[in-house]
Amino acid sequence: MDAVSHSPESRPGEDSTPSPHVEQPPATPTAAEIRRWRRYLADERAEGAVYRDLAERRTGEEREILLGLAAAEQRHEAHWLSLLGEHAAPARKGALRTRLLGWFARRFGSVFVLALAQRAESRSPYATEHAATPAMAADERIHEEVVRALATQGRTRLAGNFRAAVFGANDGLVSNLALVLGIGATGVSPQTVLFTGIAGLLAGALSMGAGEYVSVSSQRELLRSSEPHDDAEGVVPRLDVDANELTLVYRARGMTPEDAELRARQVIASHTTGATGPVPLVVAGHDAVGSGMAAAVSSFLFFASGAIIPVLPYLFGLSGFSAVIIAAALVGVALLITGAIVGVLSGASPLARALRQLAIGFGAAAVTYVLGLAFGAVLA
Structure with a gap:
C-alpha cells in the first residue's frame, strides 16, 4: 500500500539532467522559499507523527499500512531537509490543524481522525510547488486514497447505528424548532408552546424509534431470506x-x-x-445493517436530545421574541455541529456541510413561523 517516492538526489546510473517539464528550484533559495519549505518540512514531520500515533492504536494490516504512510512522509521530509540545508534549523511546528489531528490521533484513533487525515492529504500543495518532485505530488494523491480506504472501513462499521443517531438528532432539531416557532407565532401562551414542544419531542422520538426498528429489522429479514x-x-x-x-x-x-x-x-x-471438512453450500455475505433495537434506542435518544433544544428557553420561563431568538440560536449551533460531523465522516468540507444543514433547518423553521404568524392574524 505504501506509495513509491524518490529521493531528491539522483541515483547512480540515472540521468541527472533536470526534466524540461519540471521547474527546478534556484541554487540559492529566497527568504520566501525558505519559509515555505520550512513549513512543508514541519507539516511532513507532523503528518508522519499522526500516522505513527494512529498505528499505535491499530494491529495487523492496518498498522502496517499506517507505518508505510509514515515512512513515505519521512522521505518527503528528507527532500525538504536536503533543499534547506543549514536553513532547516530551528525546527518549527506544523500547521495548527495537523497538530490538532495528532492530538486526536493519540487519544482516539477513530474513523473521525482518519477522515480528517483524508481531508489533510487532499490539501497537499505539491502539485503546484516547483520545488517538490512529481513523485511527491503523486505520493500525496495516493496517500489520500489509502487513507480514504482505511476510513471507509470505519464508515461502514458506523453506517447503521450512526446514521440513525445523526439523522435522529437532526430531525429532532428541525422538526421541533419548526413546531415550537410555528405554534409560538400564533400568539398562544408560553405554557402552550412548552407543552406542544414536549409533546412533539415524545411523539417524534417514539415515531423515529419505531420507524428505525421496523426499517432495520425488515432489512435484516430481507437479507436473511436470501x-x-x-x-x-x-x-x-x-x-x-x-x-x-x-x-x-x-x-x-x-x-x-x-x-x-x-x-x-x-x-x-x-x-x-469429508477429507477437509464440508465446503459451505453458498458463501453468503452482506454488509452489516446493525441491530433493530440498537437503531431504535439510538434514534429515540438522539431525536429527543435534538428536540429538547428548542424547548429549553420555554423551560426556563422565557417567552415572546426573546425565546424565539434563543431557541433559533441554540438549534443553529447544534445544526452546525451535526453538519460538520457528517462532513468530516464523508470526507467533504465540514464547513459546507454545516452551512447546508443550517440553511435547511432554518428554512423549514422560517416557513412554519410565517404560517404561524398568518394563522395568528386570522384567528385574532
Missing part, C-alpha cells in the same frame, strides 16, 4: 454427480457456468469424502 436454507446442506451428498443440479444454484447466484461447475464439484467432493 441465505441458503439449512436443510439444503444435508442433501448435497445424495446429489447425482453427473446430473449436477447444484451447478444451477451457483449460476442463479451470478457465477459463470464454468465457475459454477467447478464450485459444485468441490462442494460435492467435500461433503462426500
Whole structure:
C-alpha cells in the first residue's frame, strides 16, 4: 500500500539532467522559499507523527499500512531537509490543524481522525510547488486514497447505528424548532408552546424509534431470506454427480457456468469424502445493517436530545421574541455541529456541510413561523 517516492538526489546510473517539464528550484533559495519549505518540512514531520500515533492504536494490516504512510512522509521530509540545508534549523511546528489531528490521533484513533487525515492529504500543495518532485505530488494523491480506504472501513462499521443517531438528532432539531416557532407565532401562551414542544419531542422520538426498528429489522429479514436454507446442506451428498443440479444454484447466484461447475464439484467432493471438512453450500455475505433495537434506542435518544433544544428557553420561563431568538440560536449551533460531523465522516468540507444543514433547518423553521404568524392574524 505504501506509495513509491524518490529521493531528491539522483541515483547512480540515472540521468541527472533536470526534466524540461519540471521547474527546478534556484541554487540559492529566497527568504520566501525558505519559509515555505520550512513549513512543508514541519507539516511532513507532523503528518508522519499522526500516522505513527494512529498505528499505535491499530494491529495487523492496518498498522502496517499506517507505518508505510509514515515512512513515505519521512522521505518527503528528507527532500525538504536536503533543499534547506543549514536553513532547516530551528525546527518549527506544523500547521495548527495537523497538530490538532495528532492530538486526536493519540487519544482516539477513530474513523473521525482518519477522515480528517483524508481531508489533510487532499490539501497537499505539491502539485503546484516547483520545488517538490512529481513523485511527491503523486505520493500525496495516493496517500489520500489509502487513507480514504482505511476510513471507509470505519464508515461502514458506523453506517447503521450512526446514521440513525445523526439523522435522529437532526430531525429532532428541525422538526421541533419548526413546531415550537410555528405554534409560538400564533400568539398562544408560553405554557402552550412548552407543552406542544414536549409533546412533539415524545411523539417524534417514539415515531423515529419505531420507524428505525421496523426499517432495520425488515432489512435484516430481507437479507436473511436470501441465505441458503439449512436443510439444503444435508442433501448435497445424495446429489447425482453427473446430473449436477447444484451447478444451477451457483449460476442463479451470478457465477459463470464454468465457475459454477467447478464450485459444485468441490462442494460435492467435500461433503462426500469429508477429507477437509464440508465446503459451505453458498458463501453468503452482506454488509452489516446493525441491530433493530440498537437503531431504535439510538434514534429515540438522539431525536429527543435534538428536540429538547428548542424547548429549553420555554423551560426556563422565557417567552415572546426573546425565546424565539434563543431557541433559533441554540438549534443553529447544534445544526452546525451535526453538519460538520457528517462532513468530516464523508470526507467533504465540514464547513459546507454545516452551512447546508443550517440553511435547511432554518428554512423549514422560517416557513412554519410565517404560517404561524398568518394563522395568528386570522384567528385574532
